[in-house]
Amino acid sequence: MNSNVISLLNLENDNPQCLAAEDYQKDEGKWCAGCGDFGALNAVKRLLAKEQLKPEKMAFVSGIGCSSRFPHYVNAYGFHGIHGRALPIATGLKLARPELDVFVVMGDGDCTSIGAGHWIHATRYNANLTVLLLDNNIYGLTKNQTSPTSPQGTISNTSPSGSVLPPLDPLQATLGVSNASFVAQTADWVPAHLYATLQAAYEHRGFSFVRILQRCPKFTPDVFTEQVKNPDLTELLVHENGVNAPGLDKLFKASREHDPTDIDEARALAQRTDLLRLGMFFRDESFPVYDDIRTVSPVSAQEKIRKLEKEFDRYAV
Amino acid sequence: MNSIANSKTSISTVSEHTVEIITDSGEGAQKCAHVFGQTCAKMGNGVWTVEIIPAEIEPPAHTTTSTSGNIVRFGTEKITNWGDQSKLAVAFNDQVCLSRHRLDSFDDNCIILHECSWETHEDENVREQYAKAMEEMSSKNYRLIKVPIEEETLKVVDNAQHGKNMFALGLLAEIYQRDLSIIEKQIAHIFRHKPAKITEINVELVKRGMAWARDNLKFQYIIESKPVVENRVVMTGNQAAALGAVAAGMELCAMYPITPATSVSHELAAIIENYGGIVHQAEDEIAAAGVALGASYGGKVALTVTSGPGMALKTEFLALAIMSEIPLVVLDVQRGGPSTGLPTKVEQSDLLSSLYGQPGDAPRIVIAPRSIEECFHSMITARRIAETFRCVVIVLTDANLASGVQQFTRPEFDSRWQQDPVDFSALPEGLRPYDWDPETGLSRRIVPGTPGGQHTVTGLAHDESSKVSYDPESNERGCRMRSRKLAVLQSTLLPPPIYGEEKGDLLVVGWGSTQGAIEEAVDRAHDAGLSVSSCQLTFLSPLEPGLKEIFSRYRKVMTVEINYSDTIGDPYITEETRRYGQLAWILRAQTLVDIDCWTSCPGQPLRPNDIYNSILEKIK
Known part of the structure; x- marks a missing residue:
């Protein structure tokens, strides 16, 4: 692990009623040593402990890929679905059971390639979901194919001479969708920031989209090496309503005050490639939340029958 | 056929007749046929109505591709299908008439009441087209009767486009001696949100049609009816399926527009929120299946509604539902295929793909309603089976049932048709998400929110605990248990009834x-x-x-x-x-x-x- 990693995992647990981060662990993660997915899992477990969420009251929905094994490793309800389709499942679950906390975990192939259509529309539905895009810029599980987010020139099994297209930027794409209500970026090598970003995402009412930059130890170990080695290449977006991770200002000299309600600046910042930017790009809780606007009052079976009788009067001969 | 010789009008008693109202798209044939069919039903006749729908919304008028209309078959006894060729047609122009002729839709002795103004139209091409159509149709023994539909309609309204249909209704009302008071009530109902004047004008047009027929047509038909002894309703198969979904307690329908299934969601969208449910229009067919599956996972039994091409797109999700044993009801309103095929027309071509349309062994339940009444009841059956067997149930209707109209016995609602509330009580220690009964393959459905039930559903091969397991025994046991459920269901079914002799x-x-x-x-x-x-x-x-x-x-x-x-x-x-x-x-x-x-x-x-x-x- 990188020397900059600040481990905040080992919280003391004095109260037996209280669930500790490790209580949210189910099976041992079977990712490769050094996989960025571990960092995301640790941050999520800390968040769950911080919020003291009941394991039966939350669900983790994923697609297919290394990162989509995530639900198997969390003590919660989980749905390890099919490639690219985590968002429709999560949307349906949330519509049926709005009281559950629903988390979605996708890889870059899952979200930005095979499931891209769902990503655009789920952003627009703005259902109250906490959405983690675990973006390591490569297809790992299928063994080293170029992903939409792979930097141009990436050597992979499907582009042995280097990938030919510039990468798709998930932040720009999400910020371009109407009704997008929460867009943030963080990185696996800055656990404090990762944790703080997930905390903000969880607290946001709406579709909280978090892109987590991470490295695949097998196929993209060096994709962020420059940024990991030289914190000056990273700019933190800070604001009282943004992601607030104490102490990081000592690590990252470059920081920018960015009001996350400013969509124009958010888009402009997402488009810039001069520095890597971590933090809250955009957040607006005023947008309609799909599971709120589609919630209808339950109706008893007897009442339904009474109404159906009236309905059938319309068709009576 | 009994004919009563009469110096003025010949009156024939027949057991049934099939009538077509054929017009350009947008000329109101549906409304005319709807009122006519309803009136026949209310008078105690058996009725079956079929729509003639062009694939386009507004195809070029007065061409053979623009035909829109309805076929109404009605008779003394119950009518169970659209029958054979039409005995009488009302046509608003020669080209729609010709298109039906070319489809062999008319009986050889069909009476065709057609708009005559085209014969003397100012445009020579129109006149020529008319003459050619008449010439082509002269190969049959049709009784072609010219009717000044437009001219007569213009005596009541300024724009004949909005009125010819009611004049045509009047012609039919007189020929078949329909009860005018029933027609008036129907018209008043259709225009109940409009000023009373609109109803008056439409009724006036009907009366004018009746008068014209009385003065000019020398024939009438009597189709006797039987007294109605039971409460009946009349609707399309898609309406019946939508109401069935509500009666079954389904509270989420996720769909993407596709002909001829879409109108199910129209019916549902209009009412389902009064029943605590919603229609979710998804971004595509795949997402529609996914949202329905997600909702079912959450404890609802959700519905997705589609047709052949949509079924093809949903296959991976159906396999996931089968593998994870999450109940799901899929309504496939079949149309002609393969590919885009015949979007508005009927075919029974999705049977094999419904049974086998997934890679791997993916046993699921497939039922096919045989009538519009069964479109209603099948949804209730489907929901119950899906839940009991933790399985995908595909209901195969088709474009014939979807837009056909038929009466059936009004259902007596039963609260047991509705879904039972989800049991959220804490699970006993050690209960697993796939605790298959080794005999039946059945297991308890565990819904998120149930304390002690946390597990991860997966489309990967898994054991009783839903743990991913690739070992030979687990995979074979999973296949066996999922398949066993079908045999168990079959053991509860009766052999099909035989119509006719037993051998x-x-x-x-x-x-x-x-x-x-x-x-x-x-x-x-x-x-x-x-x-x-x-x-x-x-x-x-x-x-x-x-x-x-x-x-x-x-x-x-x-x-x-x-x-x-x-x-x-x-x-x-x-x-x-x-x-x-x-x-x-x-x-x-x-x-x-x-x-x-x-x-x-x-x-x-x-x-x-x-x-x-x-x-x-x-x-x-």
Whole structure:
């Protein structure tokens, strides 16, 4: 692990009623040593402990890929679905059971390639979901194919001479969708920031989209090496309503005050490639939340029958 | 036919008639036919209505591709299908008339009341087109009667486009002596949100049509009716399916627009929120299946509604539902295929893909309603089976049922039709998400929110705890348990009823919407002294029990289906190369009986007469 990693995992647990981060662990993660997915899992477990969420009251929905094994490793309800389709499942679950906390975990192939259509529309539905895009810029599980987010020139099994297209930027794409209500970026090598970003995402009412930059130890170990080695290449977006991770200002000299309600600046910042930017790009809780606007009052079976009788009067001969 | 000779009007009593109202798109044929059909039903006649729909919204007017309209078959007895050719037509122009003629839709002696103004139209091309159409149709013995529909309509309204349909209704009302007071009530109901003047004008047009017919047509038909002894309703199959979904307690329908299924969601969208549910219009067919699956996972039994091309897109999600044993109801309103095929027209071509349309072994339940009434009840059955068996249930209707209109006995609602509330009580220690009963494969459904039930659902091979397991034993056990459920369901079913004698020379086996036409053909064969029976299957997966024994009682067995099969004797087609109708494939494989088939895919429902002719051919 990188020397900059600040481990905040080992919280003391004095109260037996209280669930500790490790209580949210189910099976041992079977990712490769050094996989960025571990960092995301640790941050999520800390968040769950911080919020003291009941394991039966939350669900983790994923697609297919290394990162989509995530639900198997969390003590919660989980749905390890099919490639690219985590968002429709999560949307349906949330519509049926709005009281559950629903988390979605996708890889870059899952979200930005095979499931891209769902990503655009789920952003627009703005259902109250906490959405983690675990973006390591490569297809790992299928063994080293170029992903939409792979930097141009990436050597992979499907582009042995280097990938030919510039990468798709998930932040720009999400910020371009109407009704997008929460867009943030963080990185696996800055656990404090990762944790703080997930905390903000969880607290946001709406579709909280978090892109987590991470490295695949097998196929993209060096994709962020420059940024990991030289914190000056990273700019933190800070604001009282943004992601607030104490102490990081000592690590990252470059920081920018960015009001996350400013969509124009958010888009402009997402488009810039001069520095890597971590933090809250955009957040607006005023947008309609799909599971709120589609919630209808339950109706008893007897009442339904009474109404159906009236309905059938319309068709009576 | 009994004719009463009369110096003025000949009045014939017939047991039934089939009437077409054919117009350009947007000229109100549907409204005319709707009121006419409803009036017949209220007067105690059996009725079946079929829409003639162009694929385009507004195709060029006055052409053979613009035909829009309705066929109404009504009679003294119950009417179960659209019957054979039409006996009478009201046509607003020569080209729509010609298009129906070319489709062989008219009986050889059909009476065709058609707009005559085209004959003397100012445009020479129009006049010529009219003359050519009349010439082409003169090959038949049609009784072509010119009617100044537009001229008469303009005496009441300024724009004949909004009125000709009601004048036409008046013609039909007089010819068939329909009760004007019923028609008036229907019209008042249609325009109840408009000023009373609108109803008055429309009724005035009907009366004018009646008067014109009285003064100019020298014939009338009497179709007697029987007193209505039970409460009945009249609706389309898609309306029935939508109401069935509500009656079944389904609270989420996720869909993507596709013809001819979409109107199910229109019906649902209009009412479901009063029942605590919603229609979610998804971004695509795949997402519609996914949202429905997610909602079912969350404790609802959700519905997704589609047609063939949508089924193709949903396959991966259906397999996931089957693998993870999450109940899901899928309504497939079949249309012609493959690919975009015949979007507005009927076919029974999704049977094999519904049964086998997934990689791997993916057992699911498939049922096919045989009537509009069954479109309603099937949704309730489907929901209950899906939940009990933790399985995907596909309900196969088709474009014929979807837009056909038929009366049926008003259902007596039962609160048990509704879904039971989800049991969220804490799970006993050690209960696993797939604690399959080794006999039946059944297991308790655990819904998120249940304390102690946390597990991860996966489409990967898994054990009883839902843990991913690739070992041979786990995979084989999972396959066995998922498959066993179908056999268990079959053990609860009764053998299908036989229409006609319990044994004989020929058994016709159909499925789904063809029941009425097949049984009518069997009746004709019976009347002609032939030993023919029929049997209409509802359950296609699992099949109803006892089929092999039933088939053994007949010298020959053949399926009748609206799909493609090869004909022996065609180039290259032999016993070895012949591809059979879809049900025939299944029955041959399941029973090892040498079952023949007669199939047709004309993009329209089968006619009793065509089935009858196939019976004559096959019984030899």
